[in-house]
Structures are given as structure tokens and as C-alpha cells.
Amino acid sequence: MYLKNLSAFRSAVLFSVCIITIGAEPMPVFSHGFAGARFFPATLATDDPFVANELSLPTFQAIRQPGDQPTKTFDLSADVALKLTPNFGIEIGDGYQFQKAVGSNLHTGFDNLKVGSKYQFLVNAEHETILSLGVDAEIGGTGTQAIGVDRFSTIVPGFFFGKGFGDLPDSLWILRPFALTGQVGVSFPTGSNVGGERVPDNLEWGFALEYSLIYLQGQVKDIGLRAPFDRLISLVEFPMETPLNRDGTPTTGTINPGVIWSGKYFQIGVEAVIPINRHTGNNVGVLAQLHFYLDDLIPQIFGKPLFGR
Amino acid sequence: MSPYLRSLLLAFVLWGTASVSWAHAFLDHAEPAVGSQVHDPPAQVKIWFTERLEPALSKIQVFDSSGKQVDKRDVQADKTDAALLSVSLPALQRGKYKVVWRVVSVDTHVTTGNFAFEVTR
Numbered sequence: 023m024y025l026k027n028l029s030a031f032r033s034a035v036l037f038s039v040c041i042i043t044i045g046a047e048p049m050p051v052f053s054h055g056f057a058g059a060r061f062f063p064a065t066l067a068t069d070d071p072f073v074a075n076e077l078s079l080p081t082f083q084a085i086r087q088p089g090d091q092p093t094k095t096f097d098l099s100a101d102v103a104l105k106l107t108p109n110f111g112i113e114i115g116d117g118y119q120f121q122k123a124v125g126s127n128l129h130t131g132f133d134n135l136k137v138g139s140k141y142q143f144l145v146n147a148e149h150e151t152i153l154s155l156g157v158d159a160e161i162g163g164t165g166t167q168a169i170g171v172d173r174f175s176t177i178v179p180g181f182f183f184g185k186g187f188g189d190l191p192d193s194l195w196i197l198r199p200f201a202l203t204g205q206v207g208v209s210f211p212t213g214s215n216v217g218g219e220r221v222p223d224n225l226e227w228g229f230a231l232e233y234s235l236i237y238l239q240g241q242v243k244d245i246g247l248r249a250p251f252d253r254l255i256s257l258v259e260f261p262m263e264t265p266l267n268r269d270g271t272p273t274t275g276t277i278n279p280g281v282i283w284s285g286k287y288f289q290i291g292v293e294a295v296i297p298i299n300r301h302t303g304n305n306v307g308v309l310a311q312l313h314f315y316l317d318d319l320i321p322q323i324f325g326k327p328l329f330g331r
Numbered sequence: 332m333s334p335y336l337r338s339l340l341l342a343f344v345l346w347g348t349a350s351v352s353w354a355h356a357f358l359d360h361a362e363p364a365v366g367s368q369v370h371d372p373p374a375q376v377k378i379w380f381t382e383r384l385e386p387a388l389s390k391i392q393v394f395d396s397s398g399k400q401v402d403k404r405d406v407q408a409d410k411t412d413a414a415l416l417s418v419s420l421p422a423l424q425r426g427k428y429k430v431v432w433r434v435v436s437v438d439t440h441v442t443t444g445n446f447a448f449e450v451t452r
Contacts, residue, residue, distance in 0.1 A: 059444040061357075147443070192447070195366070240358040241446055243366030286354035286381070318354040321438040 055315075058147030059241050060186035061234070062203060063282045066291045066311045067259040068228035069205050071154040071182035073111035073142050075316035075324035076103045081117075085295055085307025092304075093123040099133065105317075105327040113138045119169045131166020140182065150186030150201070155179075162212065174216060178226055180207025188241060199238040204229030214268060222265035228275070232257040236284065255282045259293065274302040278309060288314045356382040356436040359414070363448040372423035372450050376402070376430055383413035388435035391418040396427050413437075423450050 055062045055072055064070055066081065078101040087093045099117030106112060117133040140156035158178040165171030186201040209224045234255045239247050262275030280293025292310045297303035316324040359379045363369045376393055386408035393402040402418045409415035416434065431445040 056355075056442065061355075236357065240365060241444055244360060244364040315354070318438070318440070321440070325439060 057145055057150045057152045057184060057186060058188070059237075060150035060188055060201060061236060061284070062152075062184050062186070062201060063232070063255050063257075063284050063289055063291070064311075064313050065203060065230045065232075065257065065259055066280070066282075066293055066309050067261040067276070067278050067295075068203065068230050069156075069158075069180075069182060070203050070230075071140075071142060071152045071184045071205075073105050073109055073140050073154065074103055075105050075111075077101070077314040077316055078115075078311055079314065081309070081311040083295065083307060083309045086303060086305040088297075088300060088303045091123040091126065093121050096120040097133070101136075105324075107327050107330045109142045111140050111327075113140075116165075121169050129168045131169040131171075132164075133169075134163070134165040134171045135161045137161065148189065150184075150188050152184040154182045156182060158207075172211075172216075174211050174213035174221070176209050176211050178207045178209040180205050180226065186237070188237065195242050198242050199234045201232045201234065201237075202229060203232070208266070209263075220268040222268040225264040225266055226262075227264070228259065228261040230257050230259040250283060253284050255284060256280075257282065257293075262298075271301045272299065274299065276302060276307075280309070287319045288312060354382055354436065354438065355440045356380040356384060356414075356434050356442050358432070358444055358446075361430070361446065365446040366448070368449045368451050370450075370452050372452065373420060373448075375417050375419050377415060377417040378430075378432060379412075380414045380416065380434060380436075382436040382438075384408060384416060385435040385437060385439070386413075386416070389416055389433065391416055391430060391432045393418065393420060394429045394431065395424075401428070425450050425452055 055064070055074060062070060062072065064076060064078070081099045081101065083097045085095055087095050097117050097119045099115060101113060101115030103111055103113035115136045119131060119133055121129045136158065138156060138158035140154050142152060142154035144151065144153040158180065160172065160176045162175040163171070163173045182205045184201065184203040188198045190198050205226070205228055207226045209226050211221045211223070214221050232255050235247060235252060236255065239245065239252045257280060259278040259280070260275065261278070262273055264273040265271060275298050277296045277298060278293040280291060282289050282291040290312055292308070295307035295309050297305070357380065358365070359381050361379065362375070362377045363373050376391055378391060389408070390406050391402070392400055395401050401423065402420055406416060406418045409417070416432070427447055427449045429445060429447050433441065433443045435441050
């Protein structure tokens, strides 16, 4: 039944794509991931500040969760972001999880549905800076109870930023390919006490430090890199969560060193997931993602926002 | 890895790296090279991009260290290579120069960039 619906949905999308492609005329647009000469890739573990037409399909994460019964978790998820106006966009995502606890059967099921919106209120080309505000929400009870999804919803208003260091003086040319993106927000659960367990508000914060060989090669110094190495961006991400009340645990999070290869239509990223403490976990996991640039892939449809130019 | 998965992966790689494409135009390489020092003053700045360009909407400008535009303002696309853009230069003096470009690829995506080179003679 599910596959049948999926097939029908895919046919409808393809049909729509064909119709719009025939009728659409291209017009000049600026697109996602750029602030002046700086191209920012989509980060894997922390949210980036851009409003964009993008599709992450799939994102794969494997990690061993801590607890009385350590659990191996594999999560496959998809996320699509659409640009409604030049500065405002929405996104929706979901995942399917496989859980195997020690001495227990395999549990599988859908994660809770996640939706979000973002408004970028500043883009400064000269200083390669972008700032945006957004709200994300996890809708409680929309996932499968067997994998322990929350029955309550969580709302996360947040601030997002991106800054490239291409404006550093020439004497620091080796540092100019660096860039920093990040997010700060507070998660508010709609239930503060679930089954006798207190659910805290959390400070959701994180950042990604990137070094772009694309930028080095094209804007700073041609050091002779050729494909595929001239399209690499190495990065370290730090997704963190700090409980603010209700006897929450200490800060949890991971340090994710990795690399992104950015092509014409998509990027591929892979990161190690290293827990920062025993509350987060004891084992190193892996995070990988195939991410499509919809505005490059189908510019006749996604090359401009739904409303406005 | 299964043959099916391997084929799928290969298809993605070929698709993503295909030379004939519609996407953002990045600088591929330039003459003089990005960040280079050249002994003899170049007669032109040539930039090869990763995509075919709309020449009427694309430009290259060259500035000296005082910020004065020094190129001959005759940007032109190559007749046989739609991804190559060039601008002529007068006889440059010794010094540092900044190249600023703004191009529109054939699918109308706009990209910008800049780089420096130095004439040492």
C-alpha cells in the first residue's frame, strides 16, 4: 500500500515537473549557499543559515546509544527545503529508524515528522556574511511508538549565521578559505512531564568550521588541485544540547570531523560522530548524506522562489 | 557492494561531474593563475569557468592597487569555448592587481568572485 502510494506520488511529481519545465522561462536568480564569492555547502549535523531549494536524500546515521540497554541505532532520513520567496523558505523531513538493543528484538519505525521555516534577513557579499531566523518543530506522536518517539511536540525558535573569512588581509591568505556557520536556539517541549519524567527546555546550539578547497583554488591561490580534490570542503561540526531546567543532564553533543565533496548538482558528505561525554555515548558513529541542489538540478522549476524573483 | 548499488553510485558520479551541464559557474582556472606572480605583464586576463556563460551578462574587471580600473573594458567570450571569458590589458606596470568577475551561466545562475595576481618585472 505504501509502495503503491509512493509510486503514485512519484508519477504525479514527474508529471508536474514535465508540465512546469515546458512552460517555464529562465530568468536571472541568485541562489542558495552563496554570500558574495563564498559558497557554503549544506552542513550535515547542524543547520545552515540559507533559504534554499534542496533535497537531502538520504541522510544516514549509525551510532550506539548509551543507557542501561545500549542500543545500536540506524537512521535513514529525508529532508526537503523549498524557497517560497527570495528570503523565506520552509522545510519538512522525516526518517525511518532501526533499533537493536542488547538482548532485545529489532524495533523499526518512523521518526516524528519535522517541519521548519527560515527567514534570512541579512546577506553581506563583501564580508561573506549571512544571518537568519527560523522556527523548527517536531510534531509529537507522528512517528512509531515502538522506537520510542516523543508523544509531545517540540518547538525550536533559532538564530542561524554564516561567515566566510575571505575578507582577511592578504598576509593571512592561507586562512581566507575558512568559514563558520552555526545555530543557537531553545527547544520548548509542549509537555514538561511525561510518564513521571521531567522534560527540560534545551539550549540547542552548534557550529561548523569549514575549510574550502573550492575557495582556496578559485579565490586565493591556484595550488594545482584538479578534480575531484578541487571540489572538497573539510569541516568539523559541533552539534550540542544543553538542558536549561527540570534537572536535565549535562550538555550532550558530538564532534563530527568530516569532508564534503560538492559537484554540479549534488554534494556527498561523510562525518565521524564522536560523543563528547558518556551522557552522549561511548562509541564513535558515522553520518553520511547525499544532498541535491534542486535549483541546479531543475532550474526551470527551482531556479527561482515560488513567489518573487 | 551489490552490482545494482555500484551502478547507481557510478551513475550519480558521472551525472554530477558531467562536462555538459546546467549549474552555477565556478572559476575552473585562470591566466594569470589565481594568486600567482608573473614576470612579464600579461596582455589579457582569461578565466575558464565550469559552465557555459551568457556573455552579455558576464564581465571581468581588473583593478590596480589604488583601485583604478585598468582593463580595456572589452570583455569577450571565446567563440569556440562558451565557458571562457577574457579581457584585454594595457602594458601593466610592476605591482599587484585584483581581478573581479561576475558571470551568469546559461541557466541564469549568477556567481561572483575575485582574485589577485602580481607583476614582478
